[in-house]
Amino acid sequence: MIIREDFRSVETWLLRLESYAAAFEQNNVSDWSHLKNKEDFDRVYSLPASQRSKFEAIYMTGRDLAVAMSSRLTEFNWIQKFPSLKSFVDSFSHGWVNQIDLLEAEAATAEAEAAQLSNCPWSVSQMIKLYRAQISLLGHVAQCLEALRKSDLYIAESGLMQSSPKAMKYDAVLQCIHSVGKMFERLPATYLNKDEETLRDHMLVSLEAAVGGSVTGETFNKRGKTDILVRNEGNTCFVGECKFWAGSAGFQSTIDQLLSYLSWRDTNTALIFFVKNKEFTSIISKADEAARTHRLCIKKLGSSDETWSSFEFSHPDDPQRIIKVAVMLYHLP
Incomplete structure (x- = not known):
């Protein structure tokens, strides 16, 4: 056509x-x-x-x-x-x-x-x-x-003006991820038994349309391969990790993994968890507790949704450098 x-x-x-x-x-x-x-x-x-x-x-x-x-x-x-x-x-x-x-x-x-x-x-x-x-x-x-x-x-x-890429990038990425995560929840049969990589790739497709710059998966950044990486004009705008929920201990190790991927200039991040457990409410509470009690957590900034909260962490190599970490959970029983 x-x-x-x-x-x-x-x-x-x-x-x-x-x-x-x-x-x-x-x-x-x-x-x-x-x-x-x-x-x-x-x-x-x-x-x-x-x-x-x-x-x-x-x-x-x-x-x-x-x-x-x-x-x-x-x-x-x-x-x-x-x-x-x-x-x-x-x-x-x-x-x-x-x-x-x-x-x-x-x-x-x-x-x-x-x-x-x-x-x-x-x-x-x-x-x-x-x-x-x-x-x-x-x-x-x-x-x-x-x-x-x-x-x-x-x-x-629509008569709307886009903000400059650097000003809008982090929030736009998080909003897009949240929209896709909620779509996973609305269409359980469509995403049944999909693995972490497949779910991540669905997010990458939407992110490519939602934000400017380069959106890639499984990309080297500092010490390892991160699941989602957004760059614009040579700068890293966002680093994200996708995981299936594996308990509070696994949650804290995922935070360590994410932070290890960050250079000094990388400050906007997210942890995206796919939760198979039936008692989703208790998992949300456990994730919140695990984030707040992590040794590098400075404070909780607030919640944008019942399953999306934001925190400040200190950089593992520079305690004065602040990292923003969005913790986002989606229910895929």
Whole structure:
């Protein structure tokens, strides 16, 4: 697809949306129709209405989603309908992308009903898998739209002025990480069993669109490889470490690891923890306690969210040098 000239600065993201549209189109034309009409779906009509309705809903909603997204995701080239990038991105504000939680609930209901059947129709089990795959795809669409909202073009069309890179960098990075972390929590099935590197890479993709400068992962800085490194004009603006929660002792060793990566000029950092434990509230308290009692912690600055707090630490090689450390936790049970 040829992207219209005025959208060339965000071409990468729009081409990705176009590829997602093609996947939805394939589902609509081939998969949903085949499973409904060429397999054993007619067996559901012998089931009680209460059970049958759950499977019919999977088909109807799943195919409606495929039909809608196969066309909507490529309409950015239609200048009569969307004269600006902002008008296109904002058009998704009240549609399928914001109904992922409802789609997850519908899928879970159908799965529970299917589990009750002694001999579930093969087409039903495949429809549920296809439905789940489309939810995952919709999550990636949401990520693309979020990246477009952070683009210079969208911001300019919104009439907003960006702060200078050095002034806005740290806060912008943290806000972007927090948005992606909350997306992980909203879409648990999409990110189920993903490893640390995969979750980090999702954050890197969003950060590349949200902030200027160089955004890299697994990059050498001073004494080791840090998970997230943001540089601008030759200066390190941000250093971040991503870990799965492994207890308070592991938390403090991660702080030591992060601080060991910092040169004297590196002062803006974050520890991002993915928490599998069910009792998430207690983990938040333990993390706060572990940060405050670390030997290099100076003070807690405050909290921007229930799971995001900021601290001041002294540099291990220079007690007078202050390091800002954001501690951010996200629940992935």
